[in-house]
Amino acid sequence: MGDNHDQAESREPIGEDETLKATLKELAETREEIRRAREEAVQAWLDSMPLVNKLEKLQSNLSRTTNKLELVNIAVASLESLLESTDRSIKYKQEEEAKSKVSIEEMRKEVDRARMEPKKRLQGSTTRYVGGLRKRPRRRIGESRHLRSEEGGGGEQSEGFGTI
Template sequence: MRGIIPVQAKNLHSAEIELIAIAMAGNEADEHTSATASVLRDLSGTREEVARAREAAVKAWLSSMPLGEELERLRAELAAAKNRLAATAAEIGTLKSAVESTNDAIVARKEEAGEKRAAAEELRRRVDRGRDELRRLRSEVAAAREEKKQHAVEWRVLVRRQERRRDTENEHDDNTARRSRSGGSRLAVRKLPSWLCAIGRSGGLSRATAMAAPPRMAQTDER
């Protein structure tokens, strides 16, 4: 037993060695081998428990390593997310400015569209007024033409009446002149001597007789 205990004690801790020493001292004192065997069994169980505890601690330490890596990865992702958030926060001002510019452009376009609609409406009203004015002018021109035609017809009727009147007057004058010439001829014939009347009936007047005729008779012959 004394040879076994020192060999096993090489791998034991100080507390175990003390216990073994105490046990050995008890064995030497009591010379009781059964008590020594009991102590050795107890020490062996304690050693196994310590080994199992060490093994469990090592396993726990080994199992904790992936968790640390996962923690580092999560920390890195969190830092990246914070960086992205900071970049997004920095871009928010630019985005707000772009949105405001877009809204201003939309408002300006709406105002421009409203102005264009108002201008188109005003132009349409002007066109309508121009059309009404053109219709009125056409009506006035048509009325003026109709009035002019009426005046022309009346003028032609008046001219025709005047022409007929002149024709009637001329005809009346001609008839009066004819009657006057007829009356003068008869009067001249009455005043001629009988021998001139006989010559006239027989074939005409001689030149001397014609020259000797009264002036009024000569004018009547010229006519």
């Protein structure tokens, strides 16, 4: 028995030594895998940095563009309102202009009628109406209508109104 016991004791250190070596080898391999995984992770992170920076820049540009778009939309709404107001103002002024033209035309017709009435009533008369007032024709001192027509000079004469 003693002999078997000695062999068992001698085997244990040898078995423990192999197990320890195998465990250390496995641990070294695991450490190497961890080191490689860490390096790969760092490299992936470094590789992603330009993409992250680009993404941040794009987000910043998007934010600025969105703000500009909101300002443009506000300006467009303001301009549309101003345009509508201007259109209403133009239409109102065009209506007023049309009314004024009609009123002016009516006044012209009334003035023309007023001018024609005295002419019709006073044809052959030496009295004329100017601005609604009755006026006698002007004559130069010492001139009379019949003398001028006999002499053929001294100016033109219109019907019943004297010298022009």
